[in-house]
Amino acid sequence: MPSGRHLIVAVTAALLMSGLSACSDDDKNSRVDPAQVDAVEPPELGACRVLTPNDVGKTNNATRTLDCDKPHTAETFAIGTIPESIAATGYKSEKLGLWAYKTCATRFEKFLGADESLVMRSIVSWAWFRPSEKAWKDGARWYRCDVVGGGDQAKAYVNLPATAKGLLGSGKPQDKWMVCAQGASVAGSVKVPCSQKHEWRAVTTIKIGKDEDKYPGDRMAEVRTREFCSDSVGAWMNYPVDYDYAYTWFHEAEWKAGNRRSICWARTPE
Structure with a gap:
């Protein structure tokens, strides 16, 4: 040594x-898309949103999507169906959380074009969402993984490029x-x-x-x-x-x- x-x-x-992008409580209601609140149908892959740390701390999310050429702090990089054997363990079960962690983490690395080590040393992270409890009772079993411009304890997120795909995979990252x-x-x-x-x-x-x-x-x-x-x-x-x-x-x-x-x-x- x-x-x-x-x-x-x-x-x-x-x-x-430190981050620059955030939304105040004043426009909280305008940020919500009523069609997404209790949606049974899967969300849109590649959709962009302005998410805040408060949004990421919740189990489900209905923030309006916007054109990815506009300032945004999140992009949906993976969607899919939760296996019935996992869903059967419960809406907020530990097994569901672990399954989502492994699923989103693996696809996150591939999306960014980086290995686990590089991803862990970047400022970007990911969050996952499931249907609302009402939609879950109605049979919804989708999941959504979003890349966000900040870590778990960030007070605000930075804006992402039009797409974060390959963000860390082109030579030495910026x-x-x-x-x-x-x-x-x-x-x-x-x-x-x-x-x-x-x-x-x-x-x-x-x-x-x-x-x-x-x-x-x-x-x-x-x-x-x-x-x-x-x-x-x-x-x-x-x-x-x-x-x-x-x-x-x-x-x-x-x-x-x-x-x-x-x-x-x-x-x-x-």
Whole structure:
């Protein structure tokens, strides 16, 4: 292991970032499309919307669609039918949530043209929606996956291009789509696009377990992450004599959902 100052930080999976696009409560009603509220028919693939973090926190969504050439913060990249065996477990069951996580996550990577590591180091994320409870009772079993311009704890989302398809897959991704941190440490810092002034950059991810492995426990997951990120960041920086690194590791809930990776950060003031 290379020598250096080791800044060890454990933070949660959610990535904060500054954003520009949001909607006020004043136009909340005008944002809703009555035809979508209790729709039994599947939503439109490729549709764009102006979603907010508040929208993403809900189980279903009926925000009006708009022309994708206009400013928008979300794009539907996958739709389909929930398998009956999964739907039978219940409208808000854990099995349904895990199935949706794996389904949307896999299709998300393909849509962006990136692998899991690159996706985890970007500012974009995804959300999924199901029918309203009324539509569910009426037999609706569709799901909808949307790419959104921000992470789980973002206060607002940034606008996306006309389509986010292939956003991370054309050579080296633009810094405006990659995540950096602004602050003395990664923990509690403001997460920003790397095109903005920052002190930290998410440079690699480390897989700390195999798909079939059981969760090793919080302490062991952190220890593995710390050791791997020390080496990984050192290699990324070409083994300098002195360097700072940090890491983001995840917990049992994310492990059960299929995540086996931790994010490694390098101090790279820019």
